[in-house]
Amino acid sequence: xxxxxxxxxxxxxxxxxxxxxxxxxxxxxxxxxxxxxxxxxxxxxxxxxxxxxxxxxxxxxxxxxxxxxxxxxxxxxxxxxxxxxxxxxxxxxxxxxxxxxxxxxxxxxxxxxxxxxxxxxxxxxxxxxxxxxxxxxxxxxxxxxxxxxxxxxxxxxxxxxxxxxxxxxxxxxxxxxxxxxxxxxxxxxxx
Numbered sequence: 001x002x003x004x005x006x007x008x009x010x011x012x013x014x015x016x017x018x019x020x021x022x023x024x025x026x027x028x029x030x031x032x033x034x035x036x037x038x039x040x041x042x043x044x045x046x047x048x049x050x051x052x053x054x055x056x057x058x059x060x061x062x063x064x065x066x067x068x069x070x071x072x073x074x075x076x077x078x079x080x081x082x083x084x085x086x087x088x089x090x091x092x093x094x095x096x097x098x099x100x101x102x103x104x105x106x107x108x109x110x111x112x113x114x115x116x117x118x119x120x121x122x123x124x125x126x127x128x129x130x131x132x133x134x135x136x137x138x139x140x141x142x143x144x145x146x147x148x149x150x151x152x153x154x155x156x157x158x159x160x161x162x163x164x165x166x167x168x169x170x171x172x173x174x175x176x177x178x179x180x181x182x183x184x185x186x187x188x189x190x191x
Contacts, residue, residue, distance in 0.1 A: 002069065003067050003068060003069065004068050004069050004070055004071060004072070006068055006070075006071050006072035006073075007067060007068040007069075007072075008020065009023075009024055009068070009072045010057065010060075010061040010066065010067075010068045010072075011061070012024070013054060013057055013058040013061055013062075014058065014061045014062050021054075024054070024072075025050075027073070028050075028072075028073055028076055028077075029046075029047075029050050031073070031077060032046055032049065032050045032053075032076070032077070032080045033046040033047075033050075035077070035080060035081060035084060036049060036080075036084055039084060039088065040088060041084065041087075041088075045087075049080055049083060049084055049087070050080065052083070053076065053079050053080050053083060056079075057076075057079075119189055122185075122189055123189050126180060126183055126185075126186070126189065127176075127180060129183075130176055130179040130180050130183065131143075131176060133179055134172065134175060134176060134179075137168075137172075138168075138171075138172035138175065138176075140158065141154070141158065141165065141168055141169055141172055142169065142172050142173065142176065144157060144158070145169055151165055151166060151169075
Protein backbone atom coordinates (compact mmCIF):
# COMPACT_ATOMS: atom_id res chain seq x y z
CA UNK A 1 0.00 0.00 0.00
CA UNK A 2 1.51 3.30 -1.14
CA UNK A 3 1.06 6.21 1.27
CA UNK A 4 -0.51 9.40 -0.03
CA UNK A 5 1.76 12.49 0.17
CA UNK A 6 -0.58 13.74 2.91
CA UNK A 7 0.54 10.82 5.07
CA UNK A 8 3.04 13.38 6.39
CA UNK A 9 0.22 14.63 8.65
CA UNK A 10 -0.20 11.16 10.11
CA UNK A 11 3.53 10.98 10.69
CA UNK A 12 3.39 14.41 12.34
CA UNK A 13 0.76 13.11 14.75
CA UNK A 14 2.89 10.04 15.43
CA UNK A 15 6.06 12.04 16.13
CA UNK A 16 4.31 15.00 17.78
CA UNK A 17 5.71 17.39 15.16
CA UNK A 18 4.36 20.67 16.53
CA UNK A 19 4.80 22.62 13.28
CA UNK A 20 2.79 20.19 11.18
CA UNK A 21 0.22 19.71 13.92
CA UNK A 22 -0.26 23.49 14.00
CA UNK A 23 -0.70 23.33 10.23
CA UNK A 24 -3.39 20.66 10.67
CA UNK A 25 -5.30 22.96 13.01
CA UNK A 26 -4.79 26.00 10.79
CA UNK A 27 -5.77 24.29 7.54
CA UNK A 28 -8.51 21.88 8.60
CA UNK A 29 -10.19 22.83 11.87
CA UNK A 30 -12.33 25.57 10.30
CA UNK A 31 -13.98 23.07 7.94
CA UNK A 32 -14.85 20.78 10.85
CA UNK A 33 -16.19 23.72 12.85
CA UNK A 34 -18.50 24.59 9.93
CA UNK A 35 -19.70 21.00 9.73
CA UNK A 36 -20.56 20.80 13.43
CA UNK A 37 -22.07 24.28 13.82
CA UNK A 38 -24.28 23.81 10.74
CA UNK A 39 -25.49 20.52 12.18
CA UNK A 40 -26.80 21.36 15.66
CA UNK A 41 -23.44 21.76 17.39
CA UNK A 42 -21.41 24.49 19.01
CA UNK A 43 -17.88 25.71 18.44
CA UNK A 44 -16.91 23.89 21.65
CA UNK A 45 -18.42 20.67 20.26
CA UNK A 46 -16.40 21.19 17.09
CA UNK A 47 -13.15 21.76 18.98
CA UNK A 48 -13.76 18.68 21.13
CA UNK A 49 -14.59 16.56 18.09
CA UNK A 50 -11.51 17.74 16.21
CA UNK A 51 -9.26 17.00 19.18
CA UNK A 52 -10.80 13.56 19.78
CA UNK A 53 -10.38 12.56 16.14
CA UNK A 54 -6.74 13.73 16.08
CA UNK A 55 -6.05 11.70 19.23
CA UNK A 56 -7.67 8.68 17.58
CA UNK A 57 -5.65 9.21 14.41
CA UNK A 58 -2.50 9.40 16.55
CA UNK A 59 -3.44 6.05 18.10
CA UNK A 60 -4.21 4.54 14.70
CA UNK A 61 -0.88 5.50 13.17
CA UNK A 62 1.20 4.79 16.29
CA UNK A 63 -0.32 1.54 17.52
CA UNK A 64 -1.82 0.06 14.39
CA UNK A 65 0.55 1.42 11.74
CA UNK A 66 -2.28 3.05 9.79
CA UNK A 67 -1.22 4.30 6.33
CA UNK A 68 -3.12 7.17 4.73
CA UNK A 69 -3.76 6.46 1.03
CA UNK A 70 -5.99 9.44 0.22
CA UNK A 71 -6.00 13.20 0.84
CA UNK A 72 -5.83 14.00 4.56
CA UNK A 73 -8.55 16.67 4.40
CA UNK A 74 -11.07 14.32 2.81
CA UNK A 75 -10.29 11.55 5.25
CA UNK A 76 -10.39 13.84 8.29
CA UNK A 77 -13.68 15.37 7.15
CA UNK A 78 -15.38 12.01 6.66
CA UNK A 79 -14.16 10.65 9.99
CA UNK A 80 -15.33 13.80 11.79
CA UNK A 81 -18.64 13.73 9.93
CA UNK A 82 -19.26 10.12 10.90
CA UNK A 83 -18.32 10.82 14.51
CA UNK A 84 -20.58 13.88 14.63
CA UNK A 85 -23.54 11.93 13.23
CA UNK A 86 -22.87 9.34 15.88
CA UNK A 87 -22.80 12.03 18.58
CA UNK A 88 -26.09 13.51 17.38
CA UNK A 89 -27.69 10.08 17.51
CA UNK A 90 -26.45 9.60 21.08
CA UNK A 91 -27.79 12.99 22.13
CA UNK A 92 -31.22 12.21 20.74
CA UNK A 93 -31.30 8.79 22.35
CA UNK A 94 -31.05 6.89 19.09
CA UNK A 95 -29.06 3.73 18.67
CA UNK A 96 -25.46 4.45 17.78
CA UNK A 97 -24.91 3.74 14.10
CA UNK A 98 -21.16 4.21 13.71
CA UNK A 99 -18.63 2.54 15.95
CA UNK A 100 -15.04 3.69 16.32
CA UNK A 101 -13.56 1.39 13.69
CA UNK A 102 -16.23 2.16 11.10
CA UNK A 103 -15.22 5.80 11.13
CA UNK A 104 -11.96 4.72 9.48
CA UNK A 105 -13.38 2.30 6.94
CA UNK A 106 -14.32 3.73 3.58
CA UNK A 107 -15.90 1.38 1.04
CA UNK A 108 -15.54 3.85 -1.85
CA UNK A 109 -12.73 6.16 -2.76
CA UNK A 110 -12.56 8.79 -0.02
CA UNK A 111 -11.92 11.68 -2.37
CA UNK A 112 -15.06 10.85 -4.37
CA UNK A 113 -17.09 10.68 -1.16
CA UNK A 114 -15.69 14.01 -0.04
CA UNK A 115 -16.54 15.68 -3.37
CA UNK A 116 -20.05 14.22 -3.25
CA UNK A 117 -20.50 15.58 0.28
CA UNK A 118 -19.34 19.03 -0.78
CA UNK A 119 -21.80 19.06 -3.68
CA UNK A 120 -24.58 17.85 -1.38
CA UNK A 121 -23.80 20.62 1.13
CA UNK A 122 -23.75 23.25 -1.62
CA UNK A 123 -27.08 21.97 -2.94
CA UNK A 124 -28.61 22.19 0.52
CA UNK A 125 -27.24 25.70 1.03
CA UNK A 126 -28.68 26.80 -2.32
CA UNK A 127 -32.04 25.21 -1.53
CA UNK A 128 -32.13 26.85 1.91
CA UNK A 129 -31.20 30.22 0.39
CA UNK A 130 -33.95 30.02 -2.23
CA UNK A 131 -36.47 28.70 0.30
CA UNK A 132 -35.78 31.82 2.37
CA UNK A 133 -36.62 33.94 -0.67
CA UNK A 134 -40.13 32.49 -0.85
CA UNK A 135 -42.91 34.16 1.07
CA UNK A 136 -43.71 33.01 4.59
CA UNK A 137 -46.81 31.14 3.43
CA UNK A 138 -45.01 29.07 0.80
CA UNK A 139 -42.05 28.44 3.07
CA UNK A 140 -44.28 27.24 5.93
CA UNK A 141 -46.33 25.06 3.63
CA UNK A 142 -43.29 23.38 2.08
CA UNK A 143 -41.52 22.83 5.40
CA UNK A 144 -44.66 21.30 6.92
CA UNK A 145 -45.25 19.08 3.90
CA UNK A 146 -41.62 17.89 3.95
CA UNK A 147 -41.91 17.01 7.64
CA UNK A 148 -43.77 13.83 6.76
CA UNK A 149 -47.16 14.99 7.97
CA UNK A 150 -50.15 13.91 5.87
CA UNK A 151 -51.44 16.72 3.64
CA UNK A 152 -54.77 16.78 5.48
CA UNK A 153 -52.90 17.49 8.73
CA UNK A 154 -50.89 20.21 7.00
CA UNK A 155 -54.14 21.74 5.75
CA UNK A 156 -55.61 21.63 9.27
CA UNK A 157 -52.50 23.26 10.79
CA UNK A 158 -52.56 26.06 8.21
CA UNK A 159 -56.33 26.46 8.44
CA UNK A 160 -56.94 25.81 4.72
CA UNK A 161 -58.80 23.18 2.74
CA UNK A 162 -57.02 20.06 1.61
CA UNK A 163 -57.55 20.98 -2.08
CA UNK A 164 -56.13 24.47 -1.59
CA UNK A 165 -53.05 23.17 0.22
CA UNK A 166 -52.32 20.60 -2.51
CA UNK A 167 -52.67 23.23 -5.24
CA UNK A 168 -50.62 25.79 -3.30
CA UNK A 169 -47.89 23.26 -2.60
CA UNK A 170 -47.55 22.60 -6.34
CA UNK A 171 -47.30 26.35 -7.01
CA UNK A 172 -44.75 26.86 -4.23
CA UNK A 173 -42.62 23.93 -5.41
CA UNK A 174 -42.72 25.28 -8.94
CA UNK A 175 -41.56 28.70 -7.73
CA UNK A 176 -38.79 27.15 -5.60
CA UNK A 177 -37.58 25.01 -8.50
CA UNK A 178 -37.47 28.09 -10.75
CA UNK A 179 -35.47 30.06 -8.17
CA UNK A 180 -32.98 27.22 -7.75
CA UNK A 181 -32.54 26.68 -11.49
CA UNK A 182 -31.99 30.41 -12.07
CA UNK A 183 -29.28 30.62 -9.41
CA UNK A 184 -25.69 31.22 -10.52
CA UNK A 185 -23.71 28.03 -10.27
CA UNK A 186 -26.79 25.76 -10.46
CA UNK A 187 -25.39 23.68 -13.32
CA UNK A 188 -22.11 23.07 -11.45
CA UNK A 189 -24.03 21.25 -8.72
CA UNK A 190 -24.91 18.33 -11.07
CA UNK A 191 -28.61 18.17 -10.16
